[in-house]
Amino acid sequence: MDVRRIRILIQREFQDIIWNGQVMIVLFSALLMVGTVYILNQFGFNVDEYEIVFFNAIPSVLGFVSAFVVMYIQGNILVEEREHRTLKVLQLYKVSRAELFLAKSAITLFIAMGLLLVAMIVFRYEFLHVVGGLLFSLPMLFMFLFLGTLLAEYSKNTIEVSLYGWPIIIVYFMLEGIVNSNLNVNLIKVFPNFHVTQGFDYILRGEWATASLYIIIPILWAVLFYLLLKKKWNASDQQNM
Amino acid sequence: MALTLKGSGKIIGNKELLPPIDLTVQDHDVAAIQADIEHMDAFLSLFEQDKSYLANEIMYDGNAVAGQKELFIYSPDMGEYPRLTPEKMVRFWGQLYNVDFDTSKILTLTELTHVRTKKIKLLTYYEQKRLQFARSLIQKTSIYIFKEPTYQLDLQSKKVFNHVLEEIKKMHGVVILLTSSLEEGIRLGSKVYRLNDRGMQEVELDEEIIEQEEVKDEIPNDEELFQQRFEKISAKTEDKFILFDPLEIDYIETRERQTVLHVNNEEFYSTVTMKDLETKLLPYGFYRCHRSYLVNLQRVREVIVWSKNSYSLTLDNRNEQVVPLSKSKYGELKALLNW
Known part of the structure; x- marks a missing residue:
């Protein structure tokens, strides 16, 4: 692994990404979403005795940033190397898959963290809560980072990344709706959404020890997607042998 | 110094994709190989697969070539970043290879000076191909392989490729050109070979x-x-x-x-x-x-x-x-x- 090469790849990606229309639309949507969540957070409606709330402050913003921004940007900028037929050239330039993954991930995480920071400022988080919130967000961000990379591995172009990505986003936000409403579904505890919401609640209350317990399930999900990604990489390596 | 391929071939299942090849290309020589696309790909894959290097089938200057990272390969299916400019692209390649060079000289040689700040996606097909040729002047290596470099190119770009070849020949190294056109092979190569199911035969030029x-x-x-x-x-x-x-x-x-x-x-x-x-x-x-x-x-x-x-x-x-x-x-x- 060559740190100099990773730095050069990051520099090039920054020069390129500012002209990338798809990424810019995603970023603009994310900023719009921060404002929308801020407004919609105050509203909900009742069906019989159940209260339905779609968005819940930072946990919902984190869900949007992870599923929409991280997964899409990571998937898109990785698959573009294949779509633009530049991957082969990079391989000839001794760039390894790990170096490329780290360079792309650094860009994606930088954008995601920036958006979360803006959202936390909008939601008037204190400095300590911002730090705690960003650290608590990392497993979720990594989970979708691996998912985005996995999407890029299975896709030939950015259209396929969008095609395969949409079902994941829809399922994630369905779960988000269930978590934020007072429907009593135990199964929801298996998914990271529930834990993220609970964790942020405890962070805001300053109960750090309890909040840290809710990071375990998101970490397990991140590990699961990392293992799936690793499996796919191993399969690709064997195919190329 | 010479590049030597010894008995390299490719068999998948019961099908012989590439018959065993013995080829020696001397330093500063351009070996043009005329072949159909299947044989061309099979030949190129010898250089792209690790097992060729592990089996010591590819030697340069008497030593086994360590892997495809020691070669320059140009193939028409290689692309560039469409939102970058030729200038930034050339600099990026230079930084990756950690080499100092004069960007202006390379852009002048490939006749891209007038579009140096234009986005690559706005360049013509020929200008994009010339930009790919520029890559060969940045990557300093001993073995250069070009697959169909002049296919569907205009006269200007073909001339640019000639200049690029001349520059490569000034440095030490061997060049292998894979082409479907014998005419192009004869025009560009110092030695011309035909590659088909029967193997590699030299097309006699000096006689x-x-x-x-x-x-x-x-x-x-x-x-x-x-x-x-x-x-x-x-x-x-x-x-x-x-x-x-x-x-x-x-x-x-x-x-x-x-x-x-x-x-x-x-x-x-x-x-x-x-x-x-x-x-x-x-x-x-x-x-x-x-x-x-x-x-x-x-x-x-x-x-x-x-x-x-x-x-x-x-x-x-x-x-x-x-x-x-x-x-x-x-x-x-x-x-x-x-x-």
Whole structure:
């Protein structure tokens, strides 16, 4: 692994990404979403005795940033190397898959963290809560980072990344709706959404020890997607042998 | 110093994709290999697969080549970042390889100075290809492999590629050109090979002069020529012979020991040998421009001078076909056509 090469790849990606229309639309949507969540957070409606709330402050913003921004940007900028037929050239330039993954991930995480920071400022988080919130967000961000990379591995172009990505986003936000409403579904505890919401609640209350317990399930999900990604990489390596 | 391939071949399942190849390319040499796309890909895959290196099948200067990272490979299916400019792209390649070079010089050599700050996606197809050629001037290595570098290129870009080849030849290293066009192979290569199911055979180029003398001995004098009552050239198709008027023929080529007539962008196999055809067609204005080519001079529109050692003839037909012109024949043709 060559740190100099990773730095050069990051520099090039920054020069390129500012002209990338798809990424810019995603970023603009994310900023719009921060404002929308801020407004919609105050509203909900009742069906019989159940209260339905779609968005819940930072946990919902984190869900949007992870599923929409991280997964899409990571998937898109990785698959573009294949779509633009530049991957082969990079391989000839001794760039390894790990170096490329780290360079792309650094860009994606930088954008995601920036958006979360803006959202936390909008939601008037204190400095300590911002730090705690960003650290608590990392497993979720990594989970979708691996998912985005996995999407890029299975896709030939950015259209396929969008095609395969949409079902994941829809399922994630369905779960988000269930978590934020007072429907009593135990199964929801298996998914990271529930834990993220609970964790942020405890962070805001300053109960750090309890909040840290809710990071375990998101970490397990991140590990699961990392293992799936690793499996796919191993399969690709064997195919190329 | 030389690149050596020893007995390298490729078999998948029961199918032999590439017969065993023994090839030696000397330093500063350009080995042009004419092949169909399947053999080209199979040959290139020898350099792209780790097992070729593990089996020590590829040697340079007596040492085993460690892997494809030690080579430069150009293939038409390689791309660039469309939102970057040629200037940024060249700098990026330079930074990746950690080499210092003059960006302006490289852009001038590849004739991209006028578009240096234009986004790559806005460049023409030819400009994008020239940008890819620039890559070969940045990556300093010993083995350069180009797959179909001049396929569907315009004249300007072909000339740029010639300049790039000259620059590479100034440095030490060997160049392998894979091309589907024998004409391009002859034009660009210092040695030309044909690669097919039977293996790799060298196309003899240096025997032109000897061959020319032999042919001269066999050509009857002018009187005898005009005594011949020859009017048609025959070509055999499935169940019939087609008789062509000599002036219908654009050019004639020898390919794998067969004589191929090119008429209106179609190919017909003739049973008559090249030598016999040359004798018969001389009075009709045909000229042996190369050992393997006999061209109808009435069809010649342009004589392209690629370098002091490389010439081609462009024909005045729908596809503007290009026929190689031997170095030794250039002066003779110039005198003959009186230009």
